């Protein structure tokens with residue numbers, strides 16, 4: 186998913202950017218990077234968390250009143266620190282760019298760049314393709330007198346040529362700060378503003394939660410196909426959205442985004458409570474009568490509280506999370522994910538002992554977390570364990586910036602609900618209905634127009650077979666190089682369901 190920020194104001198921005206990136210740490214743990222500009226670009230990036238990469242010594246060097254930052258969760262290329270974002274180029278202007286998403290026609294884009302402009306990307310990070318396409322279009326303009334129309338024109342051509350998901354922020358040296366989204370607006374991007382005695386500070390960020398910390402007012406979303414440019418005099422310019430159907434990632438609402446963010450007018454926490462309430466009908470229809478509802482921390486909490494309220498059963502925190510373990514799902518190897526899940530959650534024995542427990546998580550992806558949790562709840566004395574997923578079964582890969590690119594990894598793509606129930610050793614498994622999810626996010630009930638592809642197999646960018654084939658070959662070869670299989674590894678194939 187990745188988290189991105191861009192700041193432009195009267196004073197140095199590095200300090201604000203560190204806070205902004207820290208608030209977005211849940212979106213990426215592999216690498217972090219920042220690039221500021223005064224008379225030169227100052228770039229600092231490396232593998233690790235925000236706190237590891239930006240030490241006071243580095244921060245001192247990041248001078249300038251305009252800058253962009255990134256926390257990476259790898260979806261293309263390796264975890265090598267050379268692939269951390271931002272990326273910069275010096276022609277036709279100094280450009281520094283970050284993005285969140287995933288380009289799905291990178292072969293075509295790379296071929297065109299090579300044939301038409303003799304440009305060869307240096308790494309396998311898809312960001313380079315967006316940056317060079319934009320730079321190549323820009324250099325066809327009148328460089329001595331670059332206008333906003335020129336910039337938006339280059340954005341539009343980039344949006345026509347590059348397919349996939351990409352929320353981007355770019356510093357155009359000497360000109361201003363630009364943000365644009367892909368034509369479907371798959372990934373979130375928001376604009377905020379803070380007024381200071383010295384003048385306004387503008388900020389772009391993946392999620393609005395950044396603004397709460399830093400005292401910014403939310404201005405607007407950078408929606409499907411939209412571009413926003415803050416020029417050197419701090420005037421804002423908008424390029425209108427595309428007419429293409431919006432396809433905002435619904436999984437942001439279910440799991441990725443922070444609960445305190447408002448995305449497309451919807452507070453994430455509230456949507457999760459609603460998802461929990463929606464599950465009540467299915468839980469009751471399944472004849473499940475739990476003594477208590479617990480959540481899988483962190484992201485299962487709001488759905489669990491919604492379900493408990495709707496079925497009139499007490500909610501308790503039955504599992505405690507070690508907050509220093511990070512998110513298991515965004516660890517890039519299966520062995521690493523299993524290790525995080527093992528060390529991350531511990532049951533409160535006194536609460537669950539002798540109880541029939543309904544445990545709610547936002548989703549079951551590979552089944553790593555659910556299997557472990559059912560086991561530790563039984564060991565802690567729970568008499569029955571019902572595993573409830575606030576998301577429907579994930580049956581198709583995500584190719585838009587979430588690491589679920591191989592259907593072989595997705596437990597629900599390979600096994601029935603009964604088989605999954607046996608594999609995770611639960612007494613019952615209940616999933617959200619896709620129709621209920623779609624109804625909750627229906628267009629007329631808000632800023633709908635969502636992507637549901639991982640649940641429905643319907644991809645907003647059209648036929649993606651070629652890309653899926655390519656990414657699967659690539660992923661398989663990366664994993665084989667990086668990962669030695671463990672006893673419980675499911676990296677090459679989803680787990681074989683076992684009997685009780």
Ligand SMILES: O=P(O)(O)OC[C@H]1O[C@H](OP(=O)(O)OP(=O)(O)O)[C@H](O)[C@@H]1O
Nearest residue numbers: 483484512513514549550551552553554
């Ligand atoms: O079926 P799996 O492959 O285990 O994936 C699903 C789990 O991964 C996520 O948790 P994660 O630990 O990443 O983050 P969280 O602490 O925000 O819940 C998600 O919330 C599920 O618990």
Ligand SMILES: NC(=O)CC[C@H](N)C(=O)O
Nearest residue numbers: 186187259260261285286
């Ligand atoms: N999750 C993301 O947004 C990833 C961005 C980009 N594809 C990378 O791998 O760096």
Ligand code: SF4
Nearest residue numbers: 434436583636638639
């Ligand atoms: S496929 Fe799923 S995770 Fe990927 S963008 Fe669509 S809804 Fe989001």
Ligand SMILES: [Mg+2]
Nearest residue numbers: 481482483484
């Ligand atoms: Mg979780």
